[in-house]
Amino acid sequence: MTHDLSRLGWDEFFASAYRPRSRTDTAAARVLRADRGVCTVFGASGTLRATLAGGVLLDSSGDPARLPCAGDWVVIRHWPDRRVTVESVLPRRTTLIRRTADKDSSGQVLAANMDTVAVVEPMHPAPDDARVERLLSLAFDSGAAPLLVLSKSDTCADPEAIAGQFAGLAPGVPVLPVSVPAGTGLAGLRERVAPGRTLALLGRSGAGKSTLVNMLAGGDVMPVRQIRADGKGRHTTAYRNLVPVPGGGAVLDTPGIRGVGLLDTGSGLDRTFADIADLAALCRFADCRHGAEPGCAVRAAVHDGSLSVRRLESWRKLQHEVAVQSSRQAVRLRSADRRQRPS
Numbered sequence: 001m002t003h004d005l006s007r008l009g010w011d012e013f014f015a016s017a018y019r020p021r022s023r024t025d026t027a028a029a030r031v032l033r034a035d036r037g038v039c040t041v042f043g044a045s046g047t048l049r050a051t052l053a054g055g056v057l058l059d060s061s062g063d064p065a066r067l068p069c070a071g072d073w074v075v076i077r078h079w080p081d082r083r084v085t086v087e088s089v090l091p092r093r094t095t096l097i098r099r100t101a102d103k104d105s106s107g108q109v110l111a112a113n114m115d116t117v118a119v120v121e122p123m124h125p126a127p128d129d130a131r132v133e134r135l136l137s138l139a140f141d142s143g144a145a146p147l148l149v150l151s152k153s154d155t156c157a158d159p160e161a162i163a164g165q166f167a168g169l170a171p172g173v174p175v176l177p178v179s180v181p182a183g184t185g186l187a188g189l190r191e192r193v194a195p196g197r198t199l200a201l202l203g204r205s206g207a208g209k210s211t212l213v214n215m216l217a218g219g220d221v222m223p224v225r226q227i228r229a230d231g232k233g234r235h236t237t238a239y240r241n242l243v244p245v246p247g248g249g250a251v252l253d254t255p256g257i258r259g260v261g262l263l264d265t266g267s268g269l270d271r272t273f274a275d276i277a278d279l280a281a282l283c284r285f286a287d288c289r290h291g292a293e294p295g296c297a298v299r300a301a302v303h304d305g306s307l308s309v310r311r312l313e314s315w316r317k318l319q320h321e322v323a324v325q326s327s328r329q330a331v332r333l334r335s336a337d338r339r340q341r342p343s
């Protein structure tokens with residue numbers, strides 16, 4: 001049986017970058033899961049295991065972000081001894097990337113080529129505004145369309161009221177209350193895994209991501225562990241997996257990530273905090289720090305109650321984090337530059 005890869009998102013964008021050396025023993029495939037040196041890929045003939053070819057290893061030796069990750073489209077090669085290798089990674093249309101814990105500047109690519117990134121935040125225990133803002137910034141930076149999923153909506157009395165409160169956290173981002181047992185909001189998720197479309201789920205451990213993947217895939221493809229009484233989920237998903245949706249596109253689970261760091265890569269922060277960015281543009285001084293300056297539109301909004309102190313502080317904190325990270329990166333680049341120059 002041959003699978004139609006366009007259902008999994010293969011399109012003109014990738015086809016135009018696909019230049020195989022030979023037409024007979026190479027083919028395109030999508031990475032379902034990437035482990036050290038080995039990938040599980042989905043090609044026209046179904047699921048295969050493929051090892052990384054020397055060229056891919058060489059290419060990524062200086063930059064681990066170039067290693068294949070879940071969601072990537074790759075060129076695979078079939079060898080006479082039945083081995084399969086990943087020969088190259090096709091350019092990514094979108095990338096979900098976080099700063100790595102070791103404060104490395106390159107970042108870790110969590111997933112590639114998704115059309116929507118859903119930030120999944122559970123309604124129970126109480127949803128956390130600052131975490132949602134942080135993850136939405138990451139979602140915006142990916143280049144995909146962000147979505148806020150408020151999961152486990154069956155656990156609270158008035159999910160619509162909570163959804164209304166959260167709408168203010170990301171102006172313009174759709175907010176979708178979802179409950180798997182009650183069947184709420186599922187149509188809104190299904191349309192984002194229609195044929196050719198890929199949805200990535202991003203959220204803390206225990207947010208209910210695996211439960212959503214299993215619902216969309218129509219079977220138990222991801223392990224769901226019983227949650228503890230205090231509402232804290234234990235870490236169950238240890239890897240990132242792209243799961244084809246029967247009759248549709250694909251859904252991508254990311255492990256419940258703790259403290260994802262933002263990279264100074266895009267406009268995600270400004271887009272998540274578009275309300276504050278708009279206000280800042282109205283400040284009298286272009287370099288206003290929204291402290292004691294006269295004519296500060298940001299402070300005026302806090303004063304009249306239209307902007308919460310909490311949100312302003314959350315924005316400042318994330319901005320500071322990104323600034324520290326990019327100055328570290330600048331220092332590193334400068335010292336790398338010195339090392340390269342003959343003295």
Ligand SMILES: Nc1nc2c(ncn2[C@@H]2O[C@H](COP(=O)(O)OP(=O)(O)OP(=O)(O)O)[C@@H](O)[C@H]2O)c(=O)[nH]1
Pocket residue numbers: 151152153154155178179180181203204205206207208209210211212223224225226227233234235236237254255256257
């Ligand atoms: N009441 C209710 N419970 C849910 C819902 N969705 C998930 N849960 C429960 O929440 C717990 C955690 O769900 P998981 O799907 O494992 O969460 P996860 O986000 O995948 O967690 P990690 O794999 O650790 O990242 C499980 O006990 C689920 O049964 C829901 O819609 N309503």
Ligand SMILES: [Zn+2]
Pocket residue numbers: 280283284288289290291293295296297298299
């Ligand atoms: Zn100001």
